[in-house]
Amino acid sequence: MEKWNIDDLSVGMLVEATFWANPVQTSDFRFRATHLDGRRAPKVVLCDDMRIVPGTPCRVRIKAIKKPAREDRGSIEVEFDRLMEFRLDGVYLDPVVSKKLQVLLESGLNILLDGPQGCGKTVTARSIAQTLGMEFVFFNCGAVIDASDFLATIQVRASESGSPVTDFTKTEVLEALEDALESPEKRYLIFLDELNRCPESARNALMPALDSSRRLFHPIENRFIRIGDNVQFVAAVNRGGEFSATFGIDAAQLDRFAPVQMDYLPADEEVKLLKSRHPELSEAILKRIVSLAAKVRQAAEISGGLSVRATDEVCVYLKHPLFAEQPHKDLPEILKSSFCGRFAGRWDDVTTDAGAVWALIQRGATKEA
Ligand SMILES: Nc1ncnc2c1ncn2[C@@H]1O[C@H](COP(=O)(O)OP(=O)(O)OP(=O)(O)O)[C@@H](O)[C@H]1O
Ligand SMILES: [Mg+2]
Structure with missing residues (x-):
């Protein structure tokens, strides 16, 4: 959806916004949002009301628009009106699942969506990101063979002299992890689809990203990179025909996620x-x-x-x-x-x-x- 035009916003207007802790710690406002009614706001949206729950959409009233003429400055100050139900456009979400997801998103825990084929795991994750104004990164773990595949694809080509050279191309996951460090004001939802389909050794390499170490080995720069607090992982598993207790995921790996069971819509x-x-x-x-x-x-x-x-x-x-x-x-x-x-x-x-x-x-x- 396109960005708001500042002229279409006015003091007194009621809008929906989802707030997160303001990364600018010196600010007078503890909470900050980037979207209003799901559209990118022309300026940062600020509020300091303690009734705000980070990650839960709420209705707010525009109180002041600071420096409307400046592209690079100013802010939109809002007054808290009320908390909203977590509602996803065009996606049906079971009310209990919805509450669970809200809590987990708020606390930044890794989420594992477990549900039968085609019950809406991917659309749910995508629309959560959209609703919360998060950047959505889709990654298909089914295509992973080697641990480094999460972050880079490797191509070998001939150089001018004919000798082989290795080219690394960053995956969208690596790009997002790097961007997240540079842009603490943005939030990222990295969706690991079909996590149970990739080899266990590759999944193991991902584990430090999912526990308190919050780091991953950067295969191009040969060093570990930190994973910002503004990155949230959501994985999906599909039990398909195999009704094994852990769908092939090792218990220690599984333990790094908060599992949420999904089912077909009524x-x-x-x-x-x-x-x-x-x-x-x-x-x-x-x-x-x-x-x-x-x-x-x-x-x-x-x-x-x-x-x-x-x-x-x-x-x-x-x-x-x-x-x-x-x-x-x-x-x-x-x-x-x-x-x-x-x-x-x-x-x-x-x-x-x-x-x-x-x-x-x-x-x-x-x-x-
Ligand atoms: N709860 C739902 N609300 C809206 N659309 C849904 C829902 N469940 C399924 N769909 C629709 O069904 C299709 C499959 O959904 P989706 O890809 O999200 O399922 P999935 O659980 O990720 O499937 P898979 O297990 O194959 O990865 C999509 O067209 C989606 O729009
Ligand atoms: Mg899916």
Whole structure:
């Protein structure tokens, strides 16, 4: 979203802001925010009210705009109005999970989001960052082979003389860690997706970043770098089919995170989400899709989850003119690929998960007929 124009802000206006401790320790204001209503503020936003809880959005009233004409100076002083519920745009978050996340974010603990495939771990992390005005860095741990991959990619090329030279390219994680040290006023959320998918040795190298040592080995400069207090780590793990107790993550590694369990959205919320994305479809068909998805997710004999991507994909088919004429009739065939196709085996082999899903879909169809 674009930055506020100073002329669009005025004294008395009510806006939403999320405050953090003011890094300028000599300031009269203990709290500082960078965004108003989710848009970057033209000046730093200051408040000194002790009712403010760092990391929790609150409603404030603009009290004064200092030095409005100067690009590089001035501030926006605000009065505390009230704390807001943690609310993420376009993302459904379970109220209890929301409270837990709020507490953890506030205390700066590393968070581990644990939930089935496609239940919204990534969108949640991304929208937390957006809501709180944090820089979001997405890092796919599934692609990590070696410990240094977290921070740099290495390329070997021929020099002019023909001898091999090694080039290091910083990853976005390293860039963020370096930026964070230079810009204490910004906050960074580093999202480590699929943390359970990278080799244990590589994960081990990450451990000092996640405990009180807060440092990491810089493979390009051959030294340790400090991790600023303005960096927060959120990792996600996906249990997929394997229901092992620790999803392959060593207990000592796991212990460095506060685990938070996530689950699929409740059926009525999933219907709402799909309706907002596919308004062309009737509520009746959306309910049918979601109720079948819920059955698949709950079935004890089927291992692994069924992503919200699957229900979304079904809607993409159904609203297309090729299928739009008789959506209820075509639904089973679409589910055959969008649901059954996400499981091991084949729809026509009842001994496989895909076959079990197909059996569920057919049972659902007969009941309705
Ligand atoms: N609670 C939710 N609120 C809004 N959208 C959701 C929610 N859960 C899932 N979705 C939608 O489902 C899709 C998958 O979500 P997302 O990628 O966040 O899941 P994930 O848990 O990270 O999946 P994976 O385990 O595969 O990494 C996205 O299109 C997302 O918008
Ligand atoms: Mg994800």
